[in-house]
Amino acid sequence: MSNEELTENEATVYDRQLRVWGVEVQRRLNAAKILIAGMTSGVAAEVAKNTALAGVGSLSLLDDTPCSPDAAPCNFLIPADFMASQSVAEASAATLREMNPLVRIEALPGGVAEQPDTDFLSGFDVILLPQAPLSMQLAYDKACTEVNVAFFTAYSRGTVAYFFENLHVHEHTPMDAPSGAPLQKSLSSFTPLESALHHPWNKLSARFTHKLVYALRVCSEFALKEGRPPVLADLEQLQSRAQQLGREAASQAAADHPGKPLPKETVSEDVLPTEVLEELVTGDTELPPVNAVLGGVLANEILKVVSHKGDPVNNFFFFSLMDNVGQIETLG
Incomplete structure (x- = not known):
């Protein structure tokens, strides 16, 4: 043309x-x-x-x-x-x-x-x-x-x-x-x-991964299980799940590096700030x-x-x- x-x-x-x-x-x-x-x-x-x-x-x-x-x-x-x-x-x-x-x-x-x-x-x-x-x-x-x-x-x-x-x-x-x-x-x-939504947390770098990745994971997991999107009343449950996934990722990292200090980018239980999760769940408009x-x-x-x-x-x-x-x- x-x-x-x-x-x-x-x-x-x-x-x-x-x-x-x-x-x-x-x-x-x-x-x-x-x-x-x-x-x-x-x-x-x-x-x-x-x-x-x-x-x-x-x-x-x-x-x-x-x-x-x-x-x-x-x-x-x-x-x-x-x-x-x-x-x-x-x-x-x-x-x-x-x-x-x-x-x-x-x-x-x-x-x-x-x-x-x-x-x-x-x-x-x-x-x-x-x-x-x-x-x-x-x-x-x-x-x-x-x-x-x-x-x-x-x-x-x-x-x-x-x-x-x-x-x-x-x-x-x-x-x-x-x-x-x-x-x-x-x-x-x-x-x-x-x-993509079930990407393993132990494959993520806590130092470089956007915090919304973690928020999206726990929110999507909740939505599939409950058949509805999470709301403000579910915030504590979501945060608890994020902490659990963080601990599991840290444990897996420890198993992958026996006897060695964990890498700084290892996902921990405090990887997801409450304000990020709250905004994704409860943003007014x-x-x-x-x-x-x-x-x-x-x-x-x-x-x-x-x-x-x-x-x-x-x-x-x-x-x-x-x-x-x-x-x-x-x-x-």
Whole structure:
């Protein structure tokens, strides 16, 4: 594809990014089909905005939640004068079409199914399932693996946020490949969400691992066992489980290094600060600044995936306002 094959409008709208990543990458973006399943969150709105402005081929939104002042308070795509007959997806789609008329944007009928239809998912290149229950995340991750569709999930609450991606086996070229040099393609293998969530603690470095890794582990374990997400009343139980896992990791490290001092990075029972766990469990609502950070990184990641340009995040990205750090963790 050459510059001449772009319409005048496309060349004007995408001029800046064409200078950054070239026409071939834009061609791949123009062919990409993305589904965001769930539009009540601010993270979903951020990703939808960023991918639409970048010029993906089609962006489908799935969420039949009726518009109301309380339906999606963090979704800035829903206008103040929304129509009561509109769903959250329909109102968001209308705003996105105004932002970039060159992208095919549609609000699909129906809501997000708890058990995904693989035939339906196979029509997309990327599935994003934000702010969903863990059981649903696991079901969609498994279904996307069956049809080889890239799967993303994201969560934002209070001052903490993260996203996970499973690209199965993904081929890409480096973003910073020298001009004129032969393209060196790389293959990356990804771990299913269930395996990533059960990464052994004795394989983690307490000194370098993001604290949200430990918080997510005990919260996901609780959710699978109890069939519901943990709440403030469960905080003591969660902390107790974290301490138990920390002790087990330390014991395993001692068994692996008999007669020797334990490495400084050995996971201990005090590895998970209470305030980190409490924020993940009880954060009152989404914070726009946190959503902007997570949504920006996540949208860029989706663009890398569909363009096959740049090293992908493998497989978690964590962010917290407590330390203002965004950190990639490879688990599983």
